[in-house]
Amino acid sequence: MTRTIAFMSTWQTPCGIATYTENLIRGLVAAGCDDRLHVLAEEIGPSGPETTTALDLKDRVTFERCWSRQRPDIRDLYRRLVFLKPDILHVQHEPGLMGPLADWEHITSLRGMDADF
Numbered sequence: 001m002t003r004t005i006a007f008m009s010t011w012q013t014p015c016g017i018a019t020y021t022e023n024l025i026r027g028l029v030a031a032g033c034d035d036r037l038h039v040l041a042e043e044i045g046p047s048g049p050e051t052t053t054a055l056d057l058k059d060r061v062t063f064e065r066c067w068s069r070q071r072p073d074i075r076d077l078y079r080r081l082v083f084l085k086p087d088i089l090h091v092q093h094e095p096g097l098m099g100p101l102a103d104w105e106h107i108t109s110l111r112g113m114d115a116d117f
Helices: 016-030 075-084 101-110
Strands: 004-009 036-042 061-067 088-091
Touching: 004 016, 004 075, 016 036, 036 075, 061 075
Parallel strands: 004 036, 004 088, 036 061
Antiparallel strands: none
16 A cells, blocks of 8 residues: 655755655665655745755655745645645654744644645
8 A cells, every 4th residue: 555655844955854854765765665755845945055965866755845934824834734645744843943843733633634724
């Protein structure tokens, strides 16, 4: 059974969390994981430091930028989660990145993925 695994993380940017997520995904792919892998990445500004890391994973991982630590409104992230209906949501949390985890706890209300906005 193919599952959808979503990773909420930074991605393709100079950041230890982005590097960890890339290495985790590389490990899953190397182990033969055939699940759908999707990264819900932080937005970066027009002059933001985007890197070209993980380009070789483009056939295995889709990603989109749909949340920002600068913007507390995470409706775009909610919409993506409802659309994707991931079987697993792996959140790479660090308080300096996303603020207190309590601010994001309402994401767990999406269990079952039939949340309204």
